[in-house]
Amino acid sequence: MTVSRDEYITGLRAIADLLEKIPELPHYDYGFPSFAVCGSDEEAFSRIDAAATALTEAGILFHRSVSPGGVSIEIAVAGMRYRFSRIDERRAAENEARRSYCGNVQAGDEQDGGVRG
Numbered sequence: 001m002t003v004s005r006d007e008y009i010t011g012l013r014a015i016a017d018l019l020e021k022i023p024e025l026p027h028y029d030y031g032f033p034s035f036a037v038c039g040s041d042e043e044a045f046s047r048i049d050a051a052a053t054a055l056t057e058a059g060i061l062f063h064r065s066v067s068p069g070g071v072s073i074e075i076a077v078a079g080m081r082y083r084f085s086r087i088d089e090r091r092a093a094e095n096e097a098r099r100s101y102c103g104n105v106q107a108g109d110e111q112d113g114g115v116r117g
Contacts, residue, residue: 012033032080032081032082032083033081033082033083034082034083034084034085035083035084035085036084036085036086036087037084037085037086040089041086041088041089044086045071045086045088048071048073048084048085048086051073051084052064052073055073055075060075061075062074062075063075065085067087068091069087069088069090069091070085070086070087070088070091071085071086072084072085072086073085
């Protein structure tokens with residue numbers, strides 16, 4: 001399900017209102033919104049660069065992390081962090097290939113040689 005930017009902002013405000021009104025609702029002490037920017041590599045990296053420029057122009061401090069084939073931006077406002085990132089399609093595919101066996105190989109006991117699958 002995709003949502004528009006306006007719907008996303010409205011949803012964040014609604015969740016904040018619920019957390020404020022209903023103190024019994026738990027919050028995740030270590031969590032924060034973090035997501036990968038969608039689109040082609042060119043579109044995603046361009047959106048991240050535009051966001052960094054807009055944050056700089058607005059005088060908002062942020063942390064930019066750059067790694068081979070990837071970049072992330074993180075801001076903190078009133079104790080709440082917000083992060084978005086992207087790794088290029090080639091590295092994402094390589095990572096998926098490395099993880100593709102995870103559901104098929106499980107640690108076993110010594111009787112079955114340590115591997116089940």
